[in-house]
Amino acid sequence: xxxxxxxxxxRGRFRALADEQIAPFAxxxxxxxxxxxEVIETLAREGLLGATLPAGVGxxxxxxxxxxxxxxxxxxGSVSLASLLTVHSMCSAAVLRWGTDDQRQTWLPRLAAGExxxxxxxxxxxxxxxxxxxxxxxxxxxxGWTLDGTKRWISFGQVADLLLLFATSDxxxxxxxxxxxxxxxxxxxxxxxxGFRASALAExxxxxxxxxxxxxxxxxxxxxxxxxNHALDLGRYTIAWAxxxxxxxxxxxxxxxxxEREQFGVPIKEHQLVRAMLADMWTEAEAAELLCANAGRLRxxxxxxxxxxxxxxxxxxxxxxxxxxxxxxxxxGANGCSERFPVQRYFRDAKVLEIIEGxxxxxxxxxxxxxxxxxxxxx
Numbered sequence: 422x423x424x425x426x427x428x429x430x431x432r433g434r435f436r437a438l439a440d441e442q443i444a445p446f447a448x449x450x451x452x453x454x455x456x457x458x459e460v461i462e463t464l465a466r467e468g469l470l471g472a473t474l475p476a477g478v479g480x481x482x483x484x485x486x487x488x489x490x491x492x493x494x495x496x497x498g499s500v501s502l503a504s505l506l507t508v509h510s511m512c513s514a515a516v517l518r519w520g521t522d523d524q525r526q527t528w529l530p531r532l533a534a535g536e537x538x539x540x541x542x543x544x545x546x547x548x549x550x551x552x553x554x555x556x557x558x559x560x561x562x563x564x565g566w567t568l569d570g571t572k573r574w575i576s577f578g579q580v581a582d583l584l585l586l587f588a589t590s591d592x593x594x595x596x597x598x599x600x601x602x603x604x605x606x607x608x609x610x611x612x613x614x615x616g617f618r619a620s621a622l623a624e625x626x627x628x629x630x631x632x633x634x635x636x637x638x639x640x641x642x643x644x645x646x647x648x649x650n651h652a653l654d655l656g657r658y659t660i661a662w663a664x665x666x667x668x669x670x671x672x673x674x675x676x677x678x679x680x681e682r683e684q685f686g687v688p689i690k691e692h693q694l695v696r697a698m699l700a701d702m703w704t705e706a707e708a709a710e711l712l713c714a715n716a717g718r719l720r721x722x723x724x725x726x727x728x729x730x731x732x733x734x735x736x737x738x739x740x741x742x743x744x745x746x747x748x749x750x751x752x753x754g755a756n757g758c759s760e761r762f763p764v765q766r767y768f769r770d771a772k773v774l775e776i777i778e779g780x781x782x783x784x785x786x787x788x789x790x791x792x793x794x795x796x797x798x799x800x
Contacts, residue, residue, distance in 0.1 A: 422714045424486070431487050435494035438467070443498030444670075450619035451766050454612060456502050461580070464506075465535025473510055473655075474517060478525070479533035486717040489662040493713070496663025497670045500770045501619035503663040504576045505538075507778070510659060511652040512539025512585040515596065519639035519648050524598065528583065540581035541656070542572040542599070542625055543649060549574075550783050552587075552594075553645055557627060559588035559595055566590075566597065566637065567605070568630040576777075578623025579610050585638070586625070587649055592642025596649065597632060605630030616769035617777075654728055656778040657735040658720065662713050664738035664774050668706040671745035671767050675699060675752045678762075682754075689752070698748040705741040712737055729791040736784035739774040746771035 424432065442463060450456050464470050472488050474480025483491070495503035513532045516524055531537035548554050557570025568588050578584070584599040601608065607626040614622060639648050676699065679690035689695050712734040719727035749764040750757035757764045775781045 422710055424490075428484075428487050428490065431483075432490045432494070435491050439494040439498035443495065443502060447499035447501070447619075448760065448763055448766060450499060450501060452618075452760070454618050455579075455621060456499075456505065456619050458580075460502065461505065461535065461538070468533075469506070470509055470535040470538075471513070471533030472506070474513055474529060474533045478529040480529075484717075485658075485720040486714060489658065489713055489717045492659045492662035493666040493669070493710070496666030498666075499619065500663050500667055500774065501617050503659070503666070504617060504620045504777075507656050507659040507663070508541045508576045508581075509539045511541045511656050512583060514655050515585050515638060515648050515652045516598070518651055519596070521635070523635065524638065528598070532583070537582045538577065538580055539583045539585065540575055540577050541652060542575050542578065542584045542586040544572065544574045546571055546573050550780060552649065555587060555589045555594055557586075557588040559590040559597065561590070562631075565634045566632045568597070568599070568627040568632065570627050572625040572627070574611070575623045575625055576617070577621045578608060578625060579621035584625070585648075585652065587644050590641055594643075594645035594649070595641045596638040596644035596647075597636045598638050599630070599632060599636065603630050603632060614773075616766075616771070616773040618769075653778060654731055657784075658713075658716060658731045660774060660778045661709075661716065661731065661734035661738045664735070664742040664771075665706065665709040665713050667742040667767055667771060667774065668702065668709055668738070668745040671742070671749040671764065671771075672699070672702045672706050674762070674764050674767070675702060675749045678753055678756075695752060698752060702745045702748055705745060709734070709738040709741045729788060732779070732784045732787040732791075735779065736781060736788060739771070740781060742767075742774050743771040 468481050471480035472483045472491055476482045492503055492506060495506060516528050532539055543552055545556060557568060560567050582601050586597050586599045587594055605628050609624045611622040611624055679695055680688055682689050716727060716730040716734045719730050746768040750768050753762055753764050756762050
């Protein structure tokens with residue numbers, strides 16, 4: 422992957438941040454079920470929560486590849502923390518793209534500075550991939566809206582200040598900006614998850630939650646086709662890169678362990694079947710990174726093909742991370758099942774990567790649809 426000198430310098434800074442302030446503590450965060458507030462404050466001080474926002478509102482205005490490299494390094498250190506950047510950036514991008522002038526002036530500087538933490542609230546107890554079938558209801562009132570329903574699996578919902586939330590109105594699915602202290606909103610922590618245990622998952626209970634008229638983001642009824650799809654595309658891009666980062670973490674841990682662990686009188690790296698696993702991990706990590714870089718290039722160019730390229734990168738990257746994590750645990754043997762080694766966390770987190778921001782099967786549908794369409798164009 423070819424980088425400019427500026428991109429290479431950024432990658433070095435992102436990598437140092439992950440090595441020094443994230444990776445050494447990620448297992449502890451996983452066990453405690455939370456990322457400390459001071460870590461989020463560190464990202465804010467570095468300007469990383471405004472990575473994709475324009476400089477005019479206090480953002481870093483990173484190009485797509487540089488932003489991907491940031492997601493990769495955070496994912497290598499802690500995919501739970503990387504998911505904060507995912508949902509915060511999805512919320513920020515939606516306000517930037519679809520917000521009114523007042524909404525942009527109010528929220529973008531705060532989101533860029535990390536003074537406001539954003540999250541993405543689409544999933545419900547009975548609605549995941551079928552996101553158009555939301556049961557959360559938005560009702561117009563004389564001075565705004567009321568929301569009734571339940572949202573679930575909301576990453577960093579426990580700490581978010583602003584929720585990009587989707588509900589069904591008379592016009593169809595609509596998007597709303599909901600402040601965490603809105604009357605009628607109850608935020609309930611979700612614990613005991615397989616992976617992403619430090620991502621502060623929450624369930625949101627909405628009981629006649631009252632919102633002002635200017636909480637509507639974009640046009641009523643176009644919340645899914647416009648706002649959600651735009652945000653989900655960005656979310657898939659970040660998860661693709663985080664998956665590539667997790668694959669690298671699995672590979673690094675396995676190379677180190679295989680060099681130190683001895684069986685039958687030699688380090689296990691000398692055994693051919695262990696080398697086969699290492700070779701597959703290396704190859705798939707390289708391939709995942711290149712697919713992500715291609716998606717980033719197309720996104721930067723504004724190419725419509727970036728959508729399927731992003732889906733492809735997410736599909737391959739998440740599956741590659743799962744395979745790499747499985748091999749990493751196998752190489753570590755019983756130690757791989759112990760909390761003393763991070764590969765058990767990688768294994769649990771990797772499965773979640775195949776589910777969030779569009780499951781593996783949803784990506785297969787998107788990719789196959791594009792392939793069939795292209796075949797029709799050329800036949």
